[in-house]
Amino acid sequence: MKVLQWVAVACGMFVSVSAAQAADATDGERIFSEICSHCHNSTSADKIGPGLAGITKRRSIEWIDAWLKDPAELVKTDEYARKLRESNRYGMTMPAMPIMKDDKKRADVIEFLKTLN
Numbered sequence: 001m002k003v004l005q006w007v008a009v010a011c012g013m014f015v016s017v018s019a020a021q022a023a024d025a026t027d028g029e030r031i032f033s034e035i036c037s038h039c040h041n042s043t044s045a046d047k048i049g050p051g052l053a054g055i056t057k058r059r060s061i062e063w064i065d066a067w068l069k070d071p072a073e074l075v076k077t078d079e080y081a082r083k084l085r086e087s088n089r090y091g092m093t094m095p096a097m098p099i100m101k102d103d104k105k106r107a108d109v110i111e112f113l114k115t116l117n
Helices: 002-021 025-034 061-069 071-077 079-087 103-114
Strands: none
Touching: 025 103, 061 071, 061 103, 071 079
16 A cells, blocks of 8 residues: 555656646747737837846746736736736736646746746
8 A cells, every 4th residue: 555655656746747847948939929929028128018038037937827827816916916017008917818728838938938038
């Protein structure tokens, strides 16, 4: 019984590590180009939304993940997210993108954002 529990734990760790390693910056760049680049630059220059160069140095990966998943929800609970919305010259909060509900696609975009540092 103990051996089976150990195998289950080890497999669970392997799956978690594999999922994190599965993030693909190339796929993330494609998603960014097709969707995000309408409002964001990959440089520090603002567009409709802020430029994203260095974003992974300014915000945690967990924060970025939560923002991409549901920006309006994060605005309700996070002071920085509220300030970001208030500072937007158009008074906009980034809309929730259906593609960002997918954990893998969000991870891919975040992996791409890491390259912008």
